[in-house]
Amino acid sequence: MAHIGIRxxxxxxxxxxVSASILTASVFGAATAVQPPRAVAVPGPEIEYTYDVMVRRxxxxxxxxxxxxxFAICDKxxxxxxxxxxxxxxxxxxxxxxxxxxxxxxxNAVGILCPAQIWQLRSSAAGYRPPAx
Numbered sequence: 001m002a003h004i005g006i007r008x009x010x011x012x013x014x015x016x017x018v019s020a021s022i023l024t025a026s027v028f029g030a031a032t033a034v035q036p037p038r039a040v041a042v043p044g045p046e047i048e049y050t051y052d053v054m055v056r057r058x059x060x061x062x063x064x065x066x067x068x069x070x071f072a073i074c075d076k077x078x079x080x081x082x083x084x085x086x087x088x089x090x091x092x093x094x095x096x097x098x099x100x101x102x103x104x105x106x107x108n109a110v111g112i113l114c115p116a117q118i119w120q121l122r123s124s125a126a127g128y129r130p131p132a133x
Contacts, residue, residue, distance in 0.1 A: 049112040053105060060095040067113075069094070073106055074114035083125035099130045 043051070046067050053059045053066050061069045076086050083106075090102040110121045 045112045049108060052108050052112070057101070057104065059101070059105060062093050070105075070109035070113045073109040074117055077106075077110055077117045077121050077124070078114065080120065080124070083121065083128045086124075087128075 049070050050066050053070070059066065073086060073090070076089070086106055087099075087102050090105055091097040091099075094102070094105060106121070110117050
């Protein structure tokens with residue numbers, strides 16, 4: 001008779017343990033399933049452009065208006081102004097004013113603020129050679 005009592009206690013204990021394990025697993029599973037997906041936000045083009053030209057690389061713009069100047073570059077490209085002319089204007093208006101800095105600024109303005117004009121920019125830059133010096 002003693003065996004039956006021990007078995008009964010063991011089986012009750014085992015059932016409770018299994019029940020507790022199932023309950024714990026279902027609670028953690030439900031908590032995991034209910035969590036919303038992680039949001040992945042992309043900054044607006046104006047924010048990305050401003051960060052690139054004011055924080056990553058420090059440019060000094062006329063009137064301290066980086067976004068306005070970037071959109072002015074987009075306007076020049078969309079009007080079909082030659083790349084050499086756009087680069088000359090940038091080097092005259094913005095510091096630093098070397099070839100690399102001007103190219104970076106023009107490329108970023110068009111690539112971020114007006115990506116529809118990338119083909120126009122590439123076409124006008126075909127055959128461009130930096131001025132000697």
